[in-house]
Amino acid sequence: MxxxxxxxxxxxxxxxxxxxxxxxxxxxxxxxxxxxxxxxxxxxxxxxxxxxxxxxxxxxxxxxxxxxxxxxxxxxxxRLTTEQAEQSLLLPSAPARKTIGVITTYISDYIFPTIIKGIESYLTSHGYSLTLACTDNDAGKERLCLESMLSQNIAGLIVEPTKSSSFNPNMKIYLELEQRSIPYLMINQFYPQLMPSHMVVDDERGGFLVTEHLIKLGHKKIIGIFKVDDLQGISRMRGFIRALRKHRLPVFPDMIVSYTTEEQDDGHILAKLRDFFPLSSPGAHTAAVCYNDQIALHVLDMLRNQGLRVPEEFSITGYDDSYLAEATEVKLTTVTHPKTLMGIEAARWIVNAVENRNSQEGAVVYEPQLVIRSSTAPPKEMSAVHFS
Structure with a gap:
């Protein structure tokens, strides 16, 4: 010692x-x-x-x-020694545990592993097991995931909805969950038509915060790049527009680049961006509000390929404060997402609903915070921004 x-x-x-x-x-x-x-x-x-x-x-x-x-x-x-591992194998088998289903849109990257880690840590410490499924943000795959969960007799379900900005074709299965008294909670977004209990970030507020930050730096024409087949993107776009209107800046059609799940590969989005910057419009745009940190990094790479410096000639903001926000030498100004905390609190909610037979209807809305890093700065006077 x-x-x-x-x-x-x-x-x-x-x-x-x-x-x-x-x-x-x-x-x-x-x-x-x-x-x-x-x-x-x-x-x-x-x-x-x-x-x-x-x-x-x-x-x-x-x-x-x-x-x-x-x-x-x-x-x-x-850290387990061989002796400790052998002793653990001699312990009597634990009784069967209740299982909680978790369905996410994606699983292998970005913020989702952190959310799942929070869920798993709480469930494990309270004697529950977890079964995980991924929809790839596809409604057909979501249906299969839901049917699989029902066949496994799950005690409760935590789900991140698929393409939440449009009508969900799997409503009957969610209603069947209710008929079977299986509590479910939606995270990050939700289906308005179901009016479910949910935990979300105030994404409109987040979109407003990053846009107003750029406006206060002096940017007057800002691009908004938003995913439009989920409520998160729609809400962040609303915040973007609200900030521009609050500061009496015009909102032109060419200020918004929208895309869907099927279009989200960086090549498609960047092709759209180039179309928004004709060579004859020097200095037309000086900043971009991006849907998330992933998209912001793609835009950053495109600007570098064009020989443009961030933030000296162009400012960029992300969203979610993921590990990507600090993955390059240009650190992203972004908006926080309570990844681990949301996971733990979602698991706590579902366990309480299962054990107390109480659906606890309502919503938890997390207040986002602006994180200012090196990807934003006042616009360079008389700068010319060109994309080829």
Whole structure:
């Protein structure tokens, strides 16, 4: 024990709090200042220990709110000794657990793994298992996913809707869930015609925040690039237009580039963008509000290929504050999304609905925050923006 470093002591003590249940999933841990005082160590030591625990999945951070327990229990898999692994195999089998279904539009990248991690951490710590399905934002695949979930006798369902801005052809299956008293919760967006319980970000507010940020920097003609077959894109577009109107800036048809799921590959969107910038219009546009961080990076790459500098000659904003926002040397100004927190709270909601037979109808709306980084700046005077 005497040979342990201060960093190791801090790290092991926090994991002990989590394993023993002193700190539960979703609980906020002590602040950095409190940990420094509690352990009598330097701020650097605390930051290193907490940073490692975040990386390993024990903790997660929410900007402006603090550091929270992610609900991971037991020893990390890579830390198990051979003896510990053999002992775990000799333990009696756990009783069958209730299963919660989770359906997302995408699963392999962007913000979705973080949301799922939050869901899984809470469900696991409360004795539930998770079954996962992905629709690729296709209504036909969503129907198959729903039918599969019903055949597995799930206890509850968390679902991210498919193409939520149009009428959903799978309404009968959702109504069947209600007939079977299977609670379900929609996240990120929802089907208005069903009036379901849901957890969403105030996307109109988010679209407004990034647009107003650019306006206050001095940009007067701003492109909006929005996905229009889901409510998130429509809401972000509304915020974009509302900010322009508030500041009495004209809204021209050529200021909005729209696309659908089928058109979302970067080549299609960038082709549309080039059409919006004829060579005869120098300096017509000086900034772009992008639907999300992924699209913003595609636009950034296109500008680089054209020899244009961001933000000196053109400003870009993203949305979701994903890992992509800081993936390049130009860090994206963006809008926060409570990824892990939403996952944990969605799981908490569904478990409570299952165990208390209470649908808890209503909505949770998260307030977005603007994160200003290096991709935005005042427009360059007399600059000429050309796309070929």
């Amino acid at each position: 005497g040979s342990k470093t201060k960093y190791t002591i801090v790290k092991e003590k926090i994991t002990e709090w989590i394993r023993t249940g002193r700190v539960k999933p979703g609980d906020k841990i002590y602040s950095e200042h409190e940990l420094v005082r509690l352990f009598g160590v330097s701020r650097h030591t605390v930051r290193q220990a907490v940073g490692d625990l975040v990386h390993e999945g024990w903790l997660y951070r929410e900007r402006g709110a603090g550091t929270f327990c992610s609900g991971k229990s037991g020893l990390p898999l890579e």
